Amino acid sequence: MPEKDKNTQEGPDIRSNLIKVNMGGDTMFVDPDQYKPQLDHQRELKRMHRKPKNPKPQEWKTEDYSKHKIADYKPFNFVDGEGVRCSLYVSGCLFDCPGCYNLAAQNFNYGFPYTQELEDRIIKDLGQPYVQGLTLLGGEPFLNTWVCLRIINRIRKEFGHSKDIWSWSGYTWDELQKEFVFEERKEENTMMKENVFTGCTIVATGKLQHFTRDEINMKILELGAKPGSSVTKKTNYLICGEKAGSKLAKAQALGIQILSEEEFLNMVVGYEWL
Ligand code: SF4
Numbered sequence: 527m528p529e530k531d532k533n534t535q536e537g538p539d540i541r542s543n544l545i546k547v548n549m550g551g552d553t554m555f556v557d558p559d560q561y562k563p564q565l566d567h568q569r570e571l572k573r574m575h576r577k578p579k580n581p582k583p584q585e586w587k588t589e590d591y592s593k594h595k596i597a598d599y600k601p602f603n604f605v606d607g608e609g610v611r612c613s614l615y616v617s618g619c620l621f622d623c624p625g626c627y628n629l630a631a632q633n634f635n636y637g638f639p640y641t642q643e644l645e646d647r648i649i650k651d652l653g654q655p656y657v658q659g660l661t662l663l664g665g666e667p668f669l670n671t672w673v674c675l676r677i678i679n680r681i682r683k684e685f686g687h688s689k690d691i692w693s694w695s696g697y698t699w700d701e702l703q704k705e706f707v708f709e710e711r712k713e714e715n716t717m718m719k720e721n722v723f724t725g726c727t728i729v730a731t732g733k734l735q736h737f738t739r740d741e742i743n744m745k746i747l748e749l750g751a752k753p754g755s756s757v758t759k760k761t762n763y764l765i766c767g768e769k770a771g772s773k774l775a776k777a778q779a780l781g782i783q784i785l786s787e788e789e790f791l792n793m794v795v796g797y798e799w800l
Contacts, residue, residue: 545558580696581701583704583705593617593639594672596637601651611659611661614660616663616667617636618633618636628664641735649680652685658690659690668697722793726751727761727763728765730765735768757776758780764782765786766787
């Protein structure tokens with residue numbers, strides 16, 4: 527059996543087996559079996575004396591790094607912005623700031639996958655009249671845009687602008703503006719081409735991690751494509767989840783393009799940014 531990834535845990539209560547360590551103003555959650563105070567202290571002293579690694583525009587892309595994972599979710603808190611808030615901590619960050627308050631969450635594979643169940647819970651919690659809004663932090667929200675845009679779009683759909691949304695980020699405002707200008711140019715170039723799925727027939731098979739069957743079919747429709755129930759010569763893409771059976775074999779025999787769920791999501795993230 528492969529060794530379990532120590533950064534990968536299941537369920538929101540991910541800190542229950544970690545110990546809290548405060549060092550030079552940093553708060554970290556570490557595995558007690560692996561914690562070596564002296565070595566960590568030396569490393570931390572070095573880390574405190576260098577600058578964050580801010581990127582050039584478009585140097586870091588969410589589709590290259592994000593694993594769509596969540597480090598933590600904390601409903602009904604008072605510390606991440608104004609009023610009573612729900613806070614979603616996404617996993618993964620490249621800034622590596624001196625004094626980072628959450629080193630473990632710099633790992634893109636840390637935590638647990640963002641699921642429909644979690645999203646429904648966040649929406650339910652935000653529905654409480656005393657909750658002012660959602661805070662996105664991490665990790666780096668702008669390197670996890672698939673997760674963040676998905677929950678933001680749902681909040682706007684369910685609550686309009688009655689709930690506010692905050693984000694804590696390592697990007698400066700100027701850097702975000704430059705990313706945005708780049709994306710606008712990309713939009714001008716790609717609007718005419720539509721997206722890669724427009725007009726295609728797409729079939730999903732197997733157990734998907736992020737979608738029920740109805741949800742994936744809705745997503746396919748949103749992309750201007752047609753969801754299919756069986757694989758035929760007219761099928762353009764097969765999205766394959768776990769335990770895919772005869773549809774996968776048939777798609778392989780017909781030479782149809784097969785996408786894992788991650789590959790499909792990366793292509794959709796590209797489309798949603800356009
Ligand atoms: S941006 Fe935030 S999560 Fe990322 S390294 Fe800096 S303090 Fe840590």
